[in-house]
Amino acid sequence: MKIKIFILFIILITGFNLFSQRHIINENVDDYKFFTNQKYGIKGTHFFWYYIGLGFYTPNPFDNHINTTYGLTNNFSFGLKYKLQIFKWLSFGADLNYNFDNFKMKSPFLYHSFYYEENHEKLIVNNTGSEVFLRFFIGKNNNIMGKFFDLGVTGSYVFSNKHIIKIKGTEPNYFFSESQKIINKNVSYISDFQYGGVFRFGYNNLSFYVKYRLSDLFTKHFIQTISTYDLPKLSVGVEVNVY
Amino acid sequence: MKRLIFLIFVCLSFIANSQNKYWIFFTDKQGSVFNPYEYFDSKAIERRIKNDVSLYDSTDFPVNESYISIVACIVDSINIVTRWFNGVSVYADDEQIEIVRNFDFVKEIVPIVSYANTTSVEYDSIFSYTQNNLLRNEMTAFEANYFSDNNIDGKGVRIAIFDAGFPGADTIEAFEHIRNENRIIKTYDFHKKSENVYRFSSHGTNVFSCIAGKIGETKLGMATGAEFLLARTEITREIFVEEEYWLAAAEWADKNGADIINSSLGYTIPRYNQSEMDGEYTLVSRAAQMACDKGILVVNAIGNDNDNLWRVVGAPADVEDVLTVGGVDPINNLQINFSSVGPTADYRMKPNVCAAGEALVASPNGNFTNAFGTSFSTPLVTGFAACALQINPSLNNMQLKSEIEKSAHLYPYFDYAHGYGLPQASYFFDTTKIYNEPKFEIKRISDSLEISINDINDTIYSSNNYFYYHIRYQDGRISRYGVIEVFYEKFYIDISNYDETIIFMAWYNNYILEQKF
Numbered sequence: 001m002k003i004k005i006f007i008l009f010i011i012l013i014t015g016f017n018l019f020s021q022r023h024i025i026n027e028n029v030d031d032y033k034f035f036t037n038q039k040y041g042i043k044g045t046h047f048f049w050y051y052i053g054l055g056f057y058t059p060n061p062f063d064n065h066i067n068t069t070y071g072l073t074n075n076f077s078f079g080l081k082y083k084l085q086i087f088k089w090l091s092f093g094a095d096l097n098y099n100f101d102n103f104k105m106k107s108p109f110l111y112h113s114f115y116y117e118e119n120h121e122k123l124i125v126n127n128t129g130s131e132v133f134l135r136f137f138i139g140k141n142n143n144i145m146g147k148f149f150d151l152g153v154t155g156s157y158v159f160s161n162k163h164i165i166k167i168k169g170t171e172p173n174y175f176f177s178e179s180q181k182i183i184n185k186n187v188s189y190i191s192d193f194q195y196g197g198v199f200r201f202g203y204n205n206l207s208f209y210v211k212y213r214l215s216d217l218f219t220k221h222f223i224q225t226i227s228t229y230d231l232p233k234l235s236v237g238v239e240v241n242v243y
Numbered sequence: 244m245k246r247l248i249f250l251i252f253v254c255l256s257f258i259a260n261s262q263n264k265y266w267i268f269f270t271d272k273q274g275s276v277f278n279p280y281e282y283f284d285s286k287a288i289e290r291r292i293k294n295d296v297s298l299y300d301s302t303d304f305p306v307n308e309s310y311i312s313i314v315a316c317i318v319d320s321i322n323i324v325t326r327w328f329n330g331v332s333v334y335a336d337d338e339q340i341e342i343v344r345n346f347d348f349v350k351e352i353v354p355i356v357s358y359a360n361t362t363s364v365e366y367d368s369i370f371s372y373t374q375n376n377l378l379r380n381e382m383t384a385f386e387a388n389y390f391s392d393n394n395i396d397g398k399g400v401r402i403a404i405f406d407a408g409f410p411g412a413d414t415i416e417a418f419e420h421i422r423n424e425n426r427i428i429k430t431y432d433f434h435k436k437s438e439n440v441y442r443f444s445s446h447g448t449n450v451f452s453c454i455a456g457k458i459g460e461t462k463l464g465m466a467t468g469a470e471f472l473l474a475r476t477e478i479t480r481e482i483f484v485e486e487e488y489w490l491a492a493a494e495w496a497d498k499n500g501a502d503i504i505n506s507s508l509g510y511t512i513p514r515y516n517q518s519e520m521d522g523e524y525t526l527v528s529r530a531a532q533m534a535c536d537k538g539i540l541v542v543n544a545i546g547n548d549n550d551n552l553w554r555v556v557g558a559p560a561d562v563e564d565v566l567t568v569g570g571v572d573p574i575n576n577l578q579i580n581f582s583s584v585g586p587t588a589d590y591r592m593k594p595n596v597c598a599a600g601e602a603l604v605a606s607p608n609g610n611f612t613n614a615f616g617t618s619f620s621t622p623l624v625t626g627f628a629a630c631a632l633q634i635n636p637s638l639n640n641m642q643l644k645s646e647i648e649k650s651a652h653l654y655p656y657f658d659y660a661h662g663y664g665l666p667q668a669s670y671f672f673d674t675t676k677i678y679n680e681p682k683f684e685i686k687r688i689s690d691s692l693e694i695s696i697n698d699i700n701d702t703i704y705s706s707n708n709y710f711y712y713h714i715r716y717q718d719g720r721i722s723r724y725g726v727i728e729v730f731y732e733k734f735y736i737d738i739s740n741y742d743e744t745i746i747f748m749a750w751y752n753n754y755i756l757e758q759k760f
Contacts, residue, residue, distance in 0.1 A: 025577065026725040043516070144513050
């Protein structure tokens with residue numbers, strides 16, 4: 001047995017030596033593209049990066065909207081952005097994103113009734129979308145993103161929604177006297193498509209945005225027949241870009 | 244709504260009026276009065292005469308005080324004043340800069356943004372037997388015994404070290420021999436505007452020890468007898484100012500008679516991209532070139548970016564006249580994995596030479612540890628350069644650089660990982676290089692080169708078993724280079740990709756061959 005192991009060892013060593021005349025360093029300088037090809041990179045022609053954002057819906061005088069609890073009515077997003085440099089001072093951009101909108105109603109909305117002493121409503125909207133924007137660079141920035149502002153439009157598809165209602169009845173003997181939580185999934189009164197405009201300004205990794213939803217979140221029919229109001233449309237927030 | 248408007252307003256004003264840093268360069272130095280004998284240290288005057296640099300070079304004249312005063316009234320503050328580039332760096336907002344821009348005496352305003360890296364990597368702090376071997380490898384790679392046997396220790400040579408702090412350099416035993424002889428001539432912290440450099444990052448202490456550290460009779464560096472100027476130019480919290488401080492420190496070193504600047508620093512991503520590493524684009528590179536023009540030998544680390552996307556030399560190591568140092572593994576003297584490579588963006592060779600990329604260094608607490616990075620290869624070469632200058636005091640800075648290159652073990656073979664290789668002290672005692680008898684032959688066979696080794700070194704894993712080669716175009720650019728570990732008499736190198744004439748150059752066992760194909 002020992003002899004067999006020894007022979008195997010010898011074979012391995014011999015094999016090692018047979019193939020051991022090897023390139024320890026093998027560098028092809030002709031493959032270095034970074035001296036001439038600035039196609040990709042933060043100031044290159046093409047650049048991709050990830051971002052996450054957190055925004056808050058705010059009251060605004062432009063439209064009639066349902067009162068929501070500000071701060072708790074917010075928006076979380078993340079996505080992949082792309083920039084195509086056109087001039088030193090201007091680039092065209094686009095992104096693919098996922099958005100999570102959370103509207104917390106301040107007062108009873110759909111389930112308003114004298115029979116309920118407490119009524120909390122929340123609407124959650126999950127959507128995926130895209131944004132196209134023009135990015136204007138301010139001042140001389142070398143190999144960093146530097147100062148910029150964006151003007152863009154956004155569009156998104158709502159792929160799921162939830163209307164969550166928590167109620168407690170006033171009448172002790174009534175059916176709803178105990179606390180109840182009702183979850184309505186994928187309700188029909190939320191529009192499938194949303195669109196809006198965005199203004200963003202920032203420096204390097206950090207940017208602040210103001211978004212305004214031009215479309216109604218609720219369907220036209222729902223606003224005409226039941227609600228008359230839409231949910232807040234203006235949101236402000238911050239994005240962290242990962243370069 | 245009001246709150247929202249207020250928030251947007253605040254954010255917009257943050258962007259629009261945020262305080263920035265700028266270089267303001269002036270058109271002239273009208274009315275400046277300059278007496279070199281008052282301004283320069285006597286060693287600086289000596290160096291200038293030796294290097295044939297005028298004592299009345301206009302770049303040394305002071306910046307016009309009235310220009311500075313006018314700018315100072317408008318901007319928030321002035322950070323540094325540069326005689327060499329006739330300007331000031333300032334903190335100012337956009338409005339203030341627009342006002343300054345309108346003055347006739349303002350030539351150019353350049354925004355400053357930069358990110359700096361000290362060119363070292365993390366190290367552990369275990370002191371072990373292997374570190375004795377490490378120190379021996381560091382020194383024998385340079386044949387440092389030639390210097391120590393002949394009492395050459397850099398005596399009379401003045402070295403400026405630019406780094407991030409020198410804590411412990413004023414107390415620990417490793418520098419006692421220098422303190423006892425008052426050979427720390429001057430110190431200055433360019434960030435704190437103070438003479439106390441003995442605090443903050445220990446990187447400078449580590450680097451200093453690789454030039455001149457000594458415990459008993461054991462030397463950590465070769466220039467234990469040199470004089471020193473210690474400048475703190477690097478800071479960790481604010482990332483925008485190091486290049487300015489580098490420039491200010493270079494002027495300070497020039498004024499105070501430095502013969503050599505050791506800079507274990509590099510400026511790369513994200514401020515710059517590789518195509519800008521042409522030795523001229525960055526301010527710090529222009530400052531380093533100016534220091535070279537004033538007769539100072541600038542020794543700079545190539546960087547530690549080979550194992551990331553950047554890969555190549557940073558600034559100011561990209562400057563033609565800077566002696567750029569790459570790192571090698573102290574065991575086999577081959578490129579250490581992190582050591583950046585050349586060439587520069589305009590395809591000049593870098594590094595010029597190389598040294599161990601792992602070194603034994605002194606820590607601020609008086610202990611010793613092994614440290615990795617071209618930060619530590621650089622001071623080893625700086626110490627070597629000081630000894631070479633002591634032997635040949637008549638050499639000017641460019642002659643010294645050239646002699647150090649010629650002394651290197653691969654010279655005249657070169658590549659973009661090792662440069663000319665490890666400088667050899669023996670060269671400075673006998674400049675006649677003895678090359679071995681032919682050790683190999685090259686023959687073209689179809690699309691390959693057949694390499695026939697005449698005399699295989701039978702010591703397995705000896706560095707003499709390494710066959711270094713490069714293929715370069717006729718304009719001097721290397722197309723390909725490599726190192727092959729040799730165990731058999733014949734092997735082949737593919738050249739099928741080349742239609743044009745190429746030059747094949749190789750080094751094996753101290754024998755060099757160059758052939759056109």
